[in-house]
Amino acid sequence: xxxxxxxxxxxxxxxxxxxxxxxxxxxxxxxxxxxxxxxxxxxxxxxxxxxxxxxxxxxxxxxxxxxxxxxxxxxxxxxxxxxxxxxxxxxxxxxxxxxxxxxxxxxxxxxxxxxxxxxxxxxxxxxxxxxxxxxxxxxxxxxxxxxxxxxxxxxxxxxxxxxxxxxxxxxxxxxxxxxxxxxxxxxxxxxxxxxxxxxxxxxxxxxxxxxxxxxxxxxxxx
Amino acid sequence: xxxxxxxxxxxxxxxxxxxxxxxxxxxxxxxxxxxxxxxxxxxxxxxxxxxxxxxxxxxxxxxxxxxxxxxxxxxxxxxxxxxxxxxxxxxxxxxxxxxxxxxxxxxxxxxxxxxxxxxxxxxxxxxxxxxxxxxxxxxxxxxxxxxxxxxxxxxxx
Numbered sequence: 451x452x453x454x455x456x457x458x459x460x461x462x463x464x465x466x467x468x469x470x471x472x473x474x475x476x477x478x479x480x481x482x483x484x485x486x487x488x489x490x491x492x493x494x495x496x497x498x499x500x501x502x503x504x505x506x507x508x509x510x511x512x513x514x515x516x517x518x519x520x521x522x523x524x525x526x527x528x529x530x531x532x533x534x535x536x537x538x539x540x541x542x543x544x545x546x547x548x549x550x551x552x553x554x555x556x557x558x559x560x561x562x563x564x565x566x567x568x569x570x571x572x573x574x575x576x577x578x579x580x581x582x583x584x585x586x587x588x589x590x591x592x593x594x595x596x597x598x599x600x601x602x603x604x605x606x607x608x609x610x611x612x613x614x615x616x617x618x619x620x621x622x623x624x625x626x627x628x629x630x631x632x633x634x635x636x637x638x639x640x641x642x643x644x645x646x647x648x649x650x651x652x653x654x655x656x657x658x659x660x661x662x663x664x665x666x667x668x669x670x671x672x
Numbered sequence: 673x674x675x676x677x678x679x680x681x682x683x684x685x686x687x688x689x690x691x692x693x694x695x696x697x698x699x700x701x702x703x704x705x706x707x708x709x710x711x712x713x714x715x716x717x718x719x720x721x722x723x724x725x726x727x728x729x730x731x732x733x734x735x736x737x738x739x740x741x742x743x744x745x746x747x748x749x750x751x752x753x754x755x756x757x758x759x760x761x762x763x764x765x766x767x768x769x770x771x772x773x774x775x776x777x778x779x780x781x782x783x784x785x786x787x788x789x790x791x792x793x794x795x796x797x798x799x800x801x802x803x804x805x806x807x808x809x810x811x812x813x814x815x816x817x818x819x820x821x822x823x824x825x826x827x828x829x
Contacts (some may be wrong), residue, residue, distance in 0.1 A: 458767065459764070459767040459768050460767070463768075490720070490721070490722065493722040494721050494722050494725060494764070497722055497725035497726060497729055498725065498764060498767075498768050500729055501725065501728055501729060501768055501770055501807060502768045502769065504729070504806070504807045504810050504811075505768075505769060505770065505806040505807060505810070507810055509810075509814075
């Protein structure tokens with residue numbers, strides 16, 4: 451999932467400060483699961499904004515709506531009426547959601563309430579951790595299902611570096627060394643031969659530099 | 673502190689402890705401040721951050737959640753969950769400038785009637801020191817507080 455975190459309230463308040471009619475839009479997907487922008491968080495945000503503005507003596511009208519997915523235009527259609535009535539739309543979706551809202555509601559100012567952090571998963575209840583660097587050229591079949599691109603602090607493809615201490619990383623001491631994890635897993639599975647070939651420099655042309663990437667499925671197009 | 677300030681405090685109380693303790697306090701003829709309005713919850717773990725915030729939106733000067741003693745929750749961990757949620761909302765109240773001190777979590781058992789009354793006094797005194805919530809002051813200025821605005825549901829009586 452895409453993991454996000456609420457911006458400080460002061461920052462959010464400043465984004466909507468000039469407006470009196472705010473529409474807060476949540477998303478029912480990733481940000482619901484990472485407890486940053488689902489229905490509950492939307493109601494808390496709306497209440498917090500009303501309290502902040504009430505305290506300042508500048509009451510504000512806050513409408514709320516949580517859509518199934520902000521990143522798909524058809525799910526934004528039901529927002530049309532509320533968006534029309536609002537002066538500003540505060541998206542509690544990830545960065546993708548914010549942009550789809552801005553595209554749909556071209557005449558409305560759209561601002562983000564969240565900082566989008568990474569593609570990751572639930573490490574334990576209440577803890578989310580990054581797992582994928584979205585590089586566009588997966589190497590997990592060579593590394594025992596442990597991604598060196600994102601889990602090694604230096605994204606080394608032929609690690610570990612000299613900074614691996616007792617199985618931990620020299621950049622962040624509490625982080626496990628990805629290459630130690632890879633070695634241990636491959637050894638356990640009897641697949642250490644996978645580490646013999648030296649991997650060539652990574653082709654980063656599939657990664658995020660060079661503008662937005664697209665995936666096109668002709669069979670799915672209308 | 674505002675002149676003649678009578679705080680309004682909402683006490684979200686667990687059915688299995690604080691709510692029963694309030695009954696015990698009543699049976700014992702114990703006096704506690706009329707500032708406290710008790711709202712019954714099936715467990716303190718039922719409390720939701722938005723409920724706490726809504727109480728402030730409707731003009732409460734202080735809010736507290738009263739759950740079972742730690743280790744004694746009827747649903748095992750409801751009071752521990754409530755404790756964490758209250759801590760998070762306290763931080764949010766600090767962030768938005770209302771002040772986390774206006775919110776608190778207390779633990780007691782169903783037999784602790786005197787403690788219920790003591791908590792009510794303790795919280796009332798604290799809120800008196802903090803003064804009226806700026807939200808309540810604004811609502812009063814607009815004639816919206818204390819149920820004078822029929823358009824708002826759930827205003828504090």
